[in-house]
Amino acid sequence: MSTGERIIAVIPARYGSERLPGKPLADIAGKPMIQHVVERVRKASLVREVIVATDDERIAAAVRSFGGRAVMTDPALRSGTDRIAAVARGLADAGIVVNVQGDEPLIHPGMVDEAVRPLLEESGLNVATLVHRITDPADLENPAVVKVVLDHQLNCLYFSRSLIPFARDIPVGERLLRAPYWKHVGLYVFRRAFLLRFASLPQTALERAEKLEQLRILEHGERIRASVTEHESQPVDTPGDLERVRAQAGEPHG
Numbered sequence: 001m002s003t004g005e006r007i008i009a010v011i012p013a014r015y016g017s018e019r020l021p022g023k024p025l026a027d028i029a030g031k032p033m034i035q036h037v038v039e040r041v042r043k044a045s046l047v048r049e050v051i052v053a054t055d056d057e058r059i060a061a062a063v064r065s066f067g068g069r070a071v072m073t074d075p076a077l078r079s080g081t082d083r084i085a086a087v088a089r090g091l092a093d094a095g096i097v098v099n100v101q102g103d104e105p106l107i108h109p110g111m112v113d114e115a116v117r118p119l120l121e122e123s124g125l126n127v128a129t130l131v132h133r134i135t136d137p138a139d140l141e142n143p144a145v146v147k148v149v150l151d152h153q154l155n156c157l158y159f160s161r162s163l164i165p166f167a168r169d170i171p172v173g174e175r176l177l178r179a180p181y182w183k184h185v186g187l188y189v190f191r192r193a194f195l196l197r198f199a200s201l202p203q204t205a206l207e208r209a210e211k212l213e214q215l216r217i218l219e220h221g222e223r224i225r226a227s228v229t230e231h232e233s234q235p236v237d238t239p240g241d242l243e244r245v246r247a248q249a250g251e252p253h254g
Contacts, residue, residue: 148160
């Protein structure tokens with residue numbers, strides 16, 4: 001395994017959120033959410049620098065206040081990947097760019113390292129991500145839980161909000177026992193050159209249908225390699241999610 005390439009983690013953080021406005025600044029145990037994410041990603045052993053990509057000066061100011069680095073990006077950018085690519089264009093010395101979501105305040109640093117390693121081990125690989133074995137039957141029918149099917153080399157074959165695989169002859173109550181079901185964890189690792197090319201590609205039919213940006217990568221014939229993580233992910237999408245994260249962070253609230 002080579003670690004000669006400079007590895008930079010970029011965390012996209014938008015102020016605007018339909019369900020939770022100002023989400024990156026939400027207080028969790030006395031710190032804004034974005035600070036929790038930055039501090040945890042900094043503990044990953046393979047990452048050399050952590051940058052927050054934001055469209056709002058309030059977030060940038062909060063990041064600077066705890067000694068972090070923030071880069072302002074165009075508010076008109078349509079996705080987090082576009083925001084990451086905008087920052088990566090100015091990182092000529094970075095060989096690998098890690099995209100960590102800004103709403104993962106409980107992310108385990110080991111997850112970042114798990115996702116990065118395939119690119120260090122295989123020079124021809126351009127994209128990697130994480131998957132977690134589904135153990136809750138409710139997740140199978142939940143469109144908010146993105147499912148992924150894998151080949152024997154852990155390359156991602158397809159991502160869907162629907163139940164995949166369908167498991168035609170397996171009774172519903174036995175699905176998790178007799179078929180592999182994987183949840184996608186939305187942490188991505190890109191070679192910088194591919195990231196810049198990916199961001200310039202037009203949206204594709206499957207991407208638009210599923211509202212899953214990673215399908216654009218597969219539709220253009222690129223591999224995405226998955227690493228299996230034992231760590232759970234708890235993104236914050238709703239006020240209820242925020243309360244659950246606050247409880248796990250040990251914050252009294254009521």
